[in-house]
Amino acid sequence: MSHAAQILAALAVPVAGAFLIWATARRPVLQEAVSVVTAVALFGLVLSLAPAVAAGEAPRVALFDIVRGLPIAFALEPLGMLFALIASFLWIATTVYSIGYVRANDEGHRTRYYVCFAAALASAIGVAFAGNMFTLFLFYEALTLSTYPLVTHSGTEEARRAGRTYLGILLSTSIVLQLFAILWTWVEAGTLDFRMGGILAGAVSERTAAVLLVLYMFGIGKAALMPLHAWLPAAMVAPTPVSALLHAVAVVKAGVFTVLKVIVYIFGVDFLRGMAGSEWLIAVAAATIVIASLIALRQDDLKRRLAYSTVSQLSYVVLGGALATSAGVVGGAMHIATHAFGKITLFFCAGAIYTAAHKRLVSELDGIGYRMPVTMGAFAVGALGLIGLPPFAALWSKWYLVTGADDGSHIAVIAVLLGSSLLNALYFVPILVRAFFPATPMPVAVGRAEAPLPILAATLVAALGTAALFFYPQALLTLVQPLAGTP
Amino acid sequence: MIATHLPVLQVAVPLIAAPVCVLLRRGDYAWVFTTVVCWGLLAIAALLLDQVMSGGTISYRLGGWAPPIGIEYRLDGVNAFVLLIIAGTAALMMPYARQSVEQEVRPERRHLFYAIFLLALTGLLGITATGDAFNIYVFLEISSLASYVLIAQGRRRRALTASYQYLIVGTIGASLILIGIGFLYAKTGTLNIADLAVRVPALGETPAVLAAFAFITVGVLIKLALFPFHVWLPNAYAYAPSMVSAFLAATATKVGAYMLLRFVFTVFGVHFAFETLPLTEILLALSLIAVLAGSLVAVFQSDLKRLLAFSSVGQIGYLGVGIGLASVTGVTGALVHVFNHALMKGGLFLAAGTIAYRLGATDLSALHGLGRRMPFTMAAVVIGGLGLVGVPITSGFVSKWYLVQAAFEEGLWPVALFVLAGSLIALAYVGRVVEAAYFRPAPPDAEPVGEAPWAMQLSTWALIGGSVYFGLHTDLTVVIAERAATVLLAGAP
Numbered sequence: 005m006s007h008a009a010q011i012l013a014a015l016a017v018p019v020a021g022a023f024l025i026w027a028t029a030r031r032p033v034l035q036e037a038v039s040v041v042t043a044v045a046l047f048g049l050v051l052s053l054a055p056a057v058a059a060g061e062a063p064r065v066a067l068f069d070i071v072r073g074l075p076i077a078f079a080l081e082p083l084g085m086l087f088a089l090i091a092s093f094l095w096i097a098t099t100v101y102s103i104g105y106v107r108a109n110d111e112g113h114r115t116r117y118y119v120c121f122a123a124a125l126a127s128a129i130g131v132a133f134a135g136n137m138f139t140l141f142l143f144y145e146a147l148t149l150s151t152y153p154l155v156t157h158s159g160t161e162e163a164r165r166a167g168r169t170y171l172g173i174l175l176s177t178s179i180v181l182q183l184f185a186i187l188w189t190w191v192e193a194g195t196l197d198f199r200m201g202g203i204l205a206g207a208v209s210e211r212t213a214a215v216l217l218v219l220y221m222f223g224i225g226k227a228a229l230m231p232l233h234a235w236l237p238a239a240m241v242a243p244t245p246v247s248a249l250l251h252a253v254a255v256v257k258a259g260v261f262t263v264l265k266v267i268v269y270i271f272g273v274d275f276l277r278g279m280a281g282s283e284w285l286i287a288v289a290a291a292t293i294v295i296a297s298l299i300a301l302r303q304d305d306l307k308r309r310l311a312y313s314t315v316s317q318l319s320y321v322v323l324g325g326a327l328a329t330s331a332g333v334v335g336g337a338m339h340i341a342t343h344a345f346g347k348i349t350l351f352f353c354a355g356a357i358y359t360a361a362h363k364r365l366v367s368e369l370d371g372i373g374y375r376m377p378v379t380m381g382a383f384a385v386g387a388l389g390l391i392g393l394p395p396f397a398a399l400w401s402k403w404y405l406v407t408g409a410d411d412g413s414h415i416a417v418i419a420v421l422l423g424s425s426l427l428n429a430l431y432f433v434p435i436l437v438r439a440f441f442p443a444t445p446m447p448v449a450v451g452r453a454e455a456p457l458p459i460l461a462a463t464l465v466a467a468l469g470t471a472a473l474f475f476y477p478q479a480l481l482t483l484v485q486p487l488a489g490t491p
Numbered sequence: 492m493i494a495t496h497l498p499v500l501q502v503a504v505p506l507i508a509a510p511v512c513v514l515l516r517r518g519d520y521a522w523v524f525t526t527v528v529c530w531g532l533l534a535i536a537a538l539l540l541d542q543v544m545s546g547g548t549i550s551y552r553l554g555g556w557a558p559p560i561g562i563e564y565r566l567d568g569v570n571a572f573v574l575l576i577i578a579g580t581a582a583l584m585m586p587y588a589r590q591s592v593e594q595e596v597r598p599e600r601r602h603l604f605y606a607i608f609l610l611a612l613t614g615l616l617g618i619t620a621t622g623d624a625f626n627i628y629v630f631l632e633i634s635s636l637a638s639y640v641l642i643a644q645g646r647r648r649r650a651l652t653a654s655y656q657y658l659i660v661g662t663i664g665a666s667l668i669l670i671g672i673g674f675l676y677a678k679t680g681t682l683n684i685a686d687l688a689v690r691v692p693a694l695g696e697t698p699a700v701l702a703a704f705a706f707i708t709v710g711v712l713i714k715l716a717l718f719p720f721h722v723w724l725p726n727a728y729a730y731a732p733s734m735v736s737a738f739l740a741a742t743a744t745k746v747g748a749y750m751l752l753r754f755v756f757t758v759f760g761v762h763f764a765f766e767t768l769p770l771t772e773i774l775l776a777l778s779l780i781a782v783l784a785g786s787l788v789a790v791f792q793s794d795l796k797r798l799l800a801f802s803s804v805g806q807i808g809y810l811g812v813g814i815g816l817a818s819v820t821g822v823t824g825a826l827v828h829v830f831n832h833a834l835m836k837g838g839l840f841l842a843a844g845t846i847a848y849r850l851g852a853t854d855l856s857a858l859h860g861l862g863r864r865m866p867f868t869m870a871a872v873v874i875g876g877l878g879l880v881g882v883p884i885t886s887g888f889v890s891k892w893y894l895v896q897a898a899f900e901e902g903l904w905p906v907a908l909f910v911l912a913g914s915l916i917a918l919a920y921v922g923r924v925v926e927a928a929y930f931r932p933a934p935p936d937a938e939p940v941g942e943a944p945w946a947m948q949l950s951t952w953a954l955i956g957g958s959v960y961f962g963l964h965t966d967l968t969v970v971i972a973e974r975a976a977t978v979l980l981a982g983a984p
Contacts, residue, residue, distance in 0.1 A: 070884075070965055071892050142883040149882065159930045167930070171922060176915045179881075184904075184911055187892070191899040 007063030018126035079135030088132035098249035104458030123150035182223025202272020214281030226259025244355030252347040260321035267325040277328035285326040292319040297427035332408025339401035349386030352463040356455035373439035382467040387432035498551035509609040518601025536578035559683035565622030568975035587950030611637035653726035664713030671706030715747030718781035728800035733844020741837030778811030786916035795853040822976035824893030831886035838954030845943040860933025876921035886962035
């Protein structure tokens with residue numbers, strides 16, 4: 005199969021899966037099987053494309069024009085490959101997890117749930133493989149729309165309100181700011197292709213570029229830069245597998261991925277570094293890191309605490325791009341991967357606790373470590389990983405980010421990064437302390453009550469991934485190294 | 492042989508078919524006959540467009556009399572395109588018509604309904620095809636009078652007041668147009684549009700030309716229902732029978748947009764309208780208010796058909812923006828939107844009619860849980876709604892792209908911003924419908940309803956499917972629209 009055919013197949017597989025899931029609505033077991041097979045097939049296809057990208061090839065395929073001169077086009081490059089690999093791999097884990105979760109919690113509307121999941125993954129792959137900003141935008145919007153029904157899944161008043169916030173912020177920022185910026189870029193630069201070194205250098209005045217940067221950065225609402233982050237905590241009303249895969253990996257990573265794409269391939273790292281009026285982005289990202297962590301400290305709802313932690317961590321990636329240094333961009337790209345594994349582990353644990361013990365609040369978790377030792381062990385792995393302790397993956401991305409800040413002589417940024425790790429510890433460690441060292445001694449004979457097997461298995465896989473990325477960062481590094489700009 | 496007479500057949504066929512419908516005396520016969528006629532008209536329109544695209548402007552002399560004495564039918568890229576839109580929507584809606592009309596119109600009136608429908612069609616096609624200014628007025632009256640009758644057939648009594656309101660406002664508009672044409676005739680001695688296009692600019696800015704311009708423009712804006720001349724539209728669309736709402740929403744205002752383009756660009760000329768007179772500023776201001784206000788009012792409607800009607804007020808604003816920008820890209824955007832909006836809004840009104848067919852109501856509260864009970868119809872509403880928002884891969888996205896691009900090219904970035912902001916308001920009203928249908932449970936005492944009949948589905952999905960198809964494959968629409976826009980901006984045909 006040629007690379008072009010593989011790319012198209014990777015997009016077609018989840019779409020076809022969605023149809024099959026819809027067609028098997030009356031046979032739940034078959035439907036679950038179809039979901040798993042689709043996820044595995046997608047990952048296989050994405051993985052089969054990886055060697056070519058690692059070898060420096062850039063397979064392309066252009067379909068038809070929607071606007072004259074602007075085709076729907078796909079082009080593989082390291083960043084997109086990385087994002088696609090993570091999203092499709094974790095989709096397998098999440099699908100297995102979903103099966104356990106949906107059954108144990110007796111969720112309704114299962115067909116809609118699985119269909120939307122597949123549609124969201126198709127959109128995420130489209131974002132990852134997009135060959136120009138126009139195509140990326142199409143799939144970016146599709147991702148928002150396909151995840152909306154998952155956020156409002158339960159149909160309660162709270163869920164509907166959250167859905168409005170979700171759609172409202174994501175679509176309004178993308179239409180009013182991002183699409184505006186894209187059209188402006190198109191009119192000024194005459195192209196929307198992703199090119200190493202950017203397309204804006206020389207095409208627009210510095211002032212226009214500065215305005216465009218504002219429009220793009222806030223227009224990519226999925227990156228959850230403050231003050232446009234409110235949709236992410238709101239989305240926590242969704243079933244936990246949705247929060248885990250979509251609101252810790254696919255959707256939010258599509259956001260920061262787009263940020264990096266824009267910085268690397270639209271602006272160009274060199275152009276951005278030399279540009280007056282880009283310093284604010286570093287400041288906003290740094291502020292988001294700190295403020296979101298502070299808010300996370302005060303959240304008693306476990307999922308909301310994780311959500312604010314995500315808001316904070318996403319800005320690491322934005323910060324990496326904003327630094328506009330080689331190490332910064334590499335660190336940002338790596339953090340997409342390391343945070344994905346760490347945070348999905350934590351969400352899986354939160355869902356497991358909810359399923360097995362029906363607890364949602366941190367203050368209810370006294371001694372939970374005795375009832376659910378495996379789950380809480382995985383939680384410890386995810387939490388320590390995100391704090392940036394060895395032997396877990398986030399250490400590497402933070403390392404590169406600090407190096408990037410140092411290269412750019414941003415001492416304050418280094419302070420923010422280190423301080424943020426401390427804050428991470430402050431909001432994660434107390435959960436572990438509560439779980440394993442409860443204030444009131446637990447009765448001696450506490451029965452074990454772990455979540456169902458599919459949930460447990462998926463959680464362990466994600467936790468192992470966090471550790472594996474620490475011991476084998478080389479594959480990750482090889483993949484993202486070309487972003488540093490050395491051809 | 493017959494190919495040379497296609498321009499007149501386009502208008503004469505439905506005109507002759509209307510009395511035949513009366514003679515048929517039975518609703519179902521009349522429906523079969525009207526269906527055949529409409530598909531024939533679509534074939535004619537397609538052939539004409541093909542001729543124009545390959546061979547350039549067609550001039551047809553009615554009865555062999557040479558213009559400017561005789562009446563000329565003159566087809567260029569602009570009106571051939573609009574003819575296709577009108578004939579196409581009419582043809583695609585015919586499968587829907589049978590069951591919908593059977594439910595909404597009394598048996599003894601059904602054949603008359605189809606006769607009047609054909610007359611309305613005659614009027615709209617006539618306005619578009621003719622190359623004679625007075626002829627435009629005549630056909631305008633035919634289409635308007637027929638529309639008043641059609642709207643009055645609505646099942647609720649408010650249809651009568653809605654129709655009456657439209658009659659008053661519509662008559663004012665038509666009269667203004669007639670007065671304007673009278674001024675032009677007095678000054679130039681001709682009614683032929685191609686002839687006027689040569690003579691009117693030569694007159695310069697005389698008071699008579701200014702008066703003619705003012706009368707015609709305002710008259711046409713009333714027919715177009717551009718803010719603040721839109722008051723007749725929401726009631727007319729909301730209370731008309733389903734089939735009529737859909738047909739008028741898809742075609743009537745589009746013909747208004749065509750008249751505006753024809754008079755402003757061809758007769759008066761770009762220089763006069765946009766440089767001597769501040770038509771750009773006026774149109775942009777009115778249109779942007781229409782986009783924002785129309786859409787905003789739509790958000791607060793509690794009835795699906797009224798919501799769609801106010802959405803039309805907003806969407807007409809987009810047409811005004813494109814025309815007001817007076818550039819090739821802008822007019823292209825407007826023309827593409829004429830086409831795309833006809834598909835989307837036609838499809839949406841058909842879907843709303845389907846809901847009315849099953850539920851007897853289109854209140855948003857009646858829609859609760861309908862996503863499960865009428866999955867295909869509601870899916871059509873969602874896709875059509877996304878088109879109104881302008882979400883990528885729907886055709887609504889394509890037209891907005893060109894409009895925003897045109898605004899940027901003119902350096903009017905605030906206009907671009909307003910156009911995009913309008914999408915957000917559209918999102919709010921579409922979101923309300925989606926929420927009601929999918930995320931609110933059906934009331935426990937809700938009567939079980941099934942999906943609509945397949946023929947009604949067929950029409951709805953033909954239009955909605957088209958709106959997605961032309962969102963992906965824009966070659967056809969954009970190429971035709973761009974050529975039409977180039978013709979218009981070049982001045983005299």
